[in-house]
Amino acid sequence: MKAADLIRLTGENLLAHRLRAILTTLGIAIGIAAVIAVVAIGQGGEAVLLSEIEKLGSSRSFNISVDWMRGEAPTVDTFKLEDVAIIKELSPAVDKLAPVTSGMMIAIRRPQSQAKPVLSQLIGTTPDLTAVMNLPLASGRFFSQADVAAHSRVVVLDGALAEMLFPKGDALGKKVFIQDVPATVIGVTEKQTSQLLGAMSMNRYAFAPITFVQELLNTRVIHELDGVAVTDEAVPQAIADCIKILEKRHPGTSVHYTGMSMKEGLALIEKATGVMTLIIGAVAAIALLVGGVGVMNIMLVAVTERTREIGLLMAVGARRRDILQQFLAEAVALCLVGGFFGVLLGAGGAWAIAHFAKWPPLISVWTVLLAFGFASFVGLVFGLYPASRAASFSPAEALRYH
Amino acid sequence: MIRVEGLTKIYGHGPAAVTALNNVSLEIKTGEFVAVMGPSGSGKSTFLNVLGCLERATAGRYYLNEREVSALDEDELAGLRNQQFGFVFQTFNLLPRHNILRNVELPLIYAGTPGKERRERATALLARVGLGHRLKHKPPALSGGEQQRVAIARALINNPAVILADEPTGNLDSKTSYEIMGLFLELHAEGRTIVMVTHEPDIARYAERVLHFLDGAVVREEVSSA
Numbered sequence: 160m161k162a163a164d165l166i167r168l169t170g171e172n173l174l175a176h177r178l179r180a181i182l183t184t185l186g187i188a189i190g191i192a193a194v195i196a197v198v199a200i201g202q203g204g205e206a207v208l209l210s211e212i213e214k215l216g217s218s219r220s221f222n223i224s225v226d227w228m229r230g231e232a233p234t235v236d237t238f239k240l241e242d243v244a245i246i247k248e249l250s251p252a253v254d255k256l257a258p259v260t261s262g263m264m265i266a267i268r269r270p271q272s273q274a275k276p277v278l279s280q281l282i283g284t285t286p287d288l289t290a291v292m293n294l295p296l297a298s299g300r301f302f303s304q305a306d307v308a309a310h311s312r313v314v315v316l317d318g319a320l321a322e323m324l325f326p327k328g329d330a331l332g333k334k335v336f337i338q339d340v341p342a343t344v345i346g347v348t349e350k351q352t353s354q355l356l357g358a359m360s361m362n363r364y365a366f367a368p369i370t371f372v373q374e375l376l377n378t379r380v381i382h383e384l385d386g387v388a389v390t391d392e393a394v395p396q397a398i399a400d401c402i403k404i405l406e407k408r409h410p411g412t413s414v415h416y417t418g419m420s421m422k423e424g425l426a427l428i429e430k431a432t433g434v435m436t437l438i439i440g441a442v443a444a445i446a447l448l449v450g451g452v453g454v455m456n457i458m459l460v461a462v463t464e465r466t467r468e469i470g471l472l473m474a475v476g477a478r479r480r481d482i483l484q485q486f487l488a489e490a491v492a493l494c495l496v497g498g499f500f501g502v503l504l505g506a507g508g509a510w511a512i513a514h515f516a517k518w519p520p521l522i523s524v525w526t527v528l529l530a531f532g533f534a535s536f537v538g539l540v541f542g543l544y545p546a547s548r549a550a551s552f553s554p555a556e557a558l559r560y561h
Numbered sequence: 562m563i564r565v566e567g568l569t570k571i572y573g574h575g576p577a578a579v580t581a582l583n584n585v586s587l588e589i590k591t592g593e594f595v596a597v598m599g600p601s602g603s604g605k606s607t608f609l610n611v612l613g614c615l616e617r618a619t620a621g622r623y624y625l626n627e628r629e630v631s632a633l634d635e636d637e638l639a640g641l642r643n644q645q646f647g648f649v650f651q652t653f654n655l656l657p658r659h660n661i662l663r664n665v666e667l668p669l670i671y672a673g674t675p676g677k678e679r680r681e682r683a684t685a686l687l688a689r690v691g692l693g694h695r696l697k698h699k700p701p702a703l704s705g706g707e708q709q710r711v712a713i714a715r716a717l718i719n720n721p722a723v724i725l726a727d728e729p730t731g732n733l734d735s736k737t738s739y740e741i742m743g744l745f746l747e748l749h750a751e752g753r754t755i756v757m758v759t760h761e762p763d764i765a766r767y768a769e770r771v772l773h774f775l776d777g778a779v780v781r782e783e784v785s786s787a
Contacts (some may be wrong), residue, residue, distance in 0.1 A: 172658065471656070479635060481671060540613075558654070
């Protein structure tokens with residue numbers, strides 16, 4: 160049989176039971192739509208997250224810490240302020256390096272104000288951090304090396320945090336209490352435009368000289384070193400140099416120094432969000448499976464109803480494989496039409512959800528091809544049993560069937 | 562043309578087994594018009610099904626043009642049904658969803674004949690059976706006699722050597738039956754071999770030879786004087 164004849168017969172056969180075909184198609188459409196929507200939203204979200212994190216810092220940046228995965232935590236002897244200067248001196252691969260002592264959930268408030276303190280993340284560091292993180296200033300200045308040396312009680316507020324504390328926008332030069340220690344606001348960064356990071360509270364930062372923060376938090380512990388390599392290619396060398404020098408300077412340490420580049424970090428996030436998309440996608444695929452069962456059910460009904468017809472087709476010369484092919488084609492056609500409407504429905508749904516979540520859905524050609532591939536696969540799998548049943552009839556028996 | 566030797570067909574196994582054909586041996590010559598008669602359950606339809614390769618005999622040999630059919634595989638049998646035989650059934654067995662032109666074309670679709678040639682041949686045959694003006698009608702819109710004419714046109718589309726008819730007038734009134742028999746006589750005059758199962762004696766009279774089946778065997782054979 161020629162392909163054109165097969166397609167025409169398939170169309171005529173399916174149109175003979177319009178309502179039945181539409182309902183079966185609907186099951187597949189919903190399954191495909193669910194898969195498409197999940198993948199589109201997942202990939203869109205991942206793309207937005209990655210681009211926003213990329214905006215936060217330099218592609219040359221890296222981070223030196225201890226092995227958190229093994230449950231290690233830095234101690235007073237893990238990183239020293241002098242280490243930073245020595246590494247910058249010894250390693251030609253390292254361009255900038257900033258020690259960081261940070262405190263989470265630090266209450267910051269205005270003096271003589273009844274307003275509730277804002278819980279924020281206090282970052283004690285050196286001016287080198289401005290090369291690692293992207294911190295454009297809206298007003299004022301970042302603190303200098305001299306401020307660090309002098310233990311100056313100054314602070315640079317993130318734009319969003321400044322707005323919470325000083326809604327009128329007059330933060331610069333004002334005093335704030337950081338856990339009851341007064342400090343002067345010398346700079347305010349531009350507000351992060353990212354809704355996503357805002358939602359994750361990744362925008363309530365306060366930056367201050369590390370010497371001041373260590374006094375304030377009453378700790379000598381440096382949590383990590385954040386640096387920038389001279390070039391993109393020098394990042395691994397910079398990390399290796401840092402670790403080597405740190406190990407040499409702290410031979411008795413019980414911790415393992417570890418380094419991670421920005422790129423590795425992004426890859427990790429990509430992997431995590433990819434796994435999330437996969438898991439939700441698998442749940443969505445269950446809807447498709449249910450649709451496939453619907454196809455199988457309706458094809459079994461069709462085979463039973465058309466038993467005599469199958470006998471007749473065999474009597475006029477249809478081979479078993481012609482019968483198999485005919486019923487498979489009908490199952491796949493149902494799924495492909497369902498797939499088509501599923502893609503439209505899924506794209507619309509993804510767009511609607513993303514519209515409210517404020518990130519663009521990402522529907523690639525691959526997603527659409529995958530959906531159609533998946534749809535025809537479902538058609539083949541769930542059509543195979545009914546079709547092979549149809550093809551297994553003996554012509555004489557099928558013609559006798561009532 | 563057709564020769565069977567010791568043809569036997571048994572349905573089922575063990576004590577429930579039913580012998581539908583019991584050691585039938587006979588020959589049908591090219592161009593012969595043979596009627597097969599007998600009470601229901603006598604094996605006449607089974608005989609026709611085996612001749613038409615719709616089912617296989619349990620034992621015995623079947624030669625079509627000196628070719629042993631029992632040795633052929635499924636696809637070769639499908640090819641034989643497509644090329645050598647034209648079937649006419651009591652219940653017509655037309656596809657109700659497709660118009661009568663498509664119904665008549667059907668065997669050619671499986672033969673892989675191009676669409677243009679298919680339509681030309683089907684149109685010509687439908688004109689010959691007197692339905693040239695109703696090509697786009699679907700079978701349910703036609704009378705029983707008209708449906709059987711469509712089925713005969715379908716049986717002829719591949720220009721088969723043998724027409725196998727199972728009670729072709731069983732669902733028709735007597736006037737229509739005689740019209741259909743008129744068509745069969747035309748086919749016979751063209752030199753086609755016809756094997757027709759019937760239980761009506763006045764329909765069997767149209768044939769040259771009548772085989773009487775009883776309990777799966779040919780018990781009597783009569784040659785018509787006409």
